[in-house]
Amino acid sequence: MHLFDPHIHMTSRTTDDYQAMATAGITAIVEPAFWVGQPRTRVGTFEDYFLSLLGWERFRAGQFGIAHFCTLGLNPKEANSPGIADGVIALLARYLEKDRVVAVGEIGYDDQTAAEERIFEEQLDLARTHRLPVLIHTPHRDKLRGTERTIRALANAKFPPELALIDHNNEETIALTLDSGCWAGHSIYPATKMDEARMVALVKKYGAERILINSAADWGVSDPLKVPKTAAAMREAGVDEEMIETLCWGNPVEFFAQSGRLDLPATPGQARVDQRHLWEGNSVLRGQIPRVDP
Numbered sequence: 001m002h003l004f005d006p007h008i009h010m011t012s013r014t015t016d017d018y019q020a021m022a023t024a025g026i027t028a029i030v031e032p033a034f035w036v037g038q039p040r041t042r043v044g045t046f047e048d049y050f051l052s053l054l055g056w057e058r059f060r061a062g063q064f065g066i067a068h069f070c071t072l073g074l075n076p077k078e079a080n081s082p083g084i085a086d087g088v089i090a091l092l093a094r095y096l097e098k099d100r101v102v103a104v105g106e107i108g109y110d111d112q113t114a115a116e117e118r119i120f121e122e123q124l125d126l127a128r129t130h131r132l133p134v135l136i137h138t139p140h141r142d143k144l145r146g147t148e149r150t151i152r153a154l155a156n157a158k159f160p161p162e163l164a165l166i167d168h169n170n171e172e173t174i175a176l177t178l179d180s181g182c183w184a185g186h187s188i189y190p191a192t193k194m195d196e197a198r199m200v201a202l203v204k205k206y207g208a209e210r211i212l213i214n215s216a217a218d219w220g221v222s223d224p225l226k227v228p229k230t231a232a233a234m235r236e237a238g239v240d241e242e243m244i245e246t247l248c249w250g251n252p253v254e255f256f257a258q259s260g261r262l263d264l265p266a267t268p269g270q271a272r273v274d275q276r277h278l279w280e281g282n283s284v285l286r287g288q289i290p291r292v293d294p
Contacts, residue, residue: 002268004028005227006252007214015284017224022064024228027269032071032106043087050095059279065271071105071135079119096130102259105135109146124157133163133258147173151180187216188226196233208246
């Protein structure tokens with residue numbers, strides 16, 4: 001079975017993680033733009049970051065046969081940075097036109113401030129202008145209220161719910177998200193957010209329609225193999241193969257294909273790898289023998 005991780009921050013991961021993911025069956029990923037751990041100090045650093053998502057990370061993934069796509073946006077945490085936020089919004093208008101940008105994201109709420117509300121609304125407008133879906137972050141604190149506020153903002157903006165993926169759901173929010181008509185993402189973590197057993201219980205209760213599973217792996221304590229591990233847990237719990245394939249491949253493909261930019265191989269996993277290639281003169285290898293597929 002080929003697997004799709006629709007939310008993983010590979011900029012924070014090692015090249016060994018790409019190798020492990022490919023070995024585990026992951027053949028496609030979406031990397032959302034996000035906070036890097038400390039506040040950025042100038043708009044230009046966002047531009048370099050967006051370029052790395054469109055360039056170096058796409059190259060690194062491809063060196064292991066993984067199709068890499070990204071979402072671009074101003075994350076809600078940095079929406080509170082005066083002097084930065086408006087400049088990034090202006091920058092996004094150009095970068096949202098790029099190939100392999102399959103949504104605006106991650107956007108939404110963190111501390112649920114007025115500044116976050118304004119930037120969220122502006123990015124919904126950008127998504128509409130560029131005919132893109134949105135990937136929405138829900139806050140770690142007061143998640144239920146943040147999810148309710150997210151759904152209300154989408155309705156006020158008359159943004160089509162089928163183009164909205166509300167992420168980081170849990171038992172408290174999944175029904176609310178699904179009832180809104182939006183897609184419901186779930187981030188599987190080692191100790192927080194959602195684990196494999198809890199996800200299995202949700203799948204048994206709610207089925208697979210409009211539900212996605214991701215690792216959201218970043219620079220914190222996280223695991224880039226949580227999608228294959230959750231697939232294995234579902235299989236062990238008796239979830240049928242068709243439902244597992246829908247959750248771990250069919251649903252992310254269906255959602256992000258709405259961008260018109262999800263350029264996947266006709267047969268998943270058939271991307272040819274040639275590790276002799278370079279990106280801006282750089283290789284993912286350090287003296288190792290390159291893999292070259294026939």
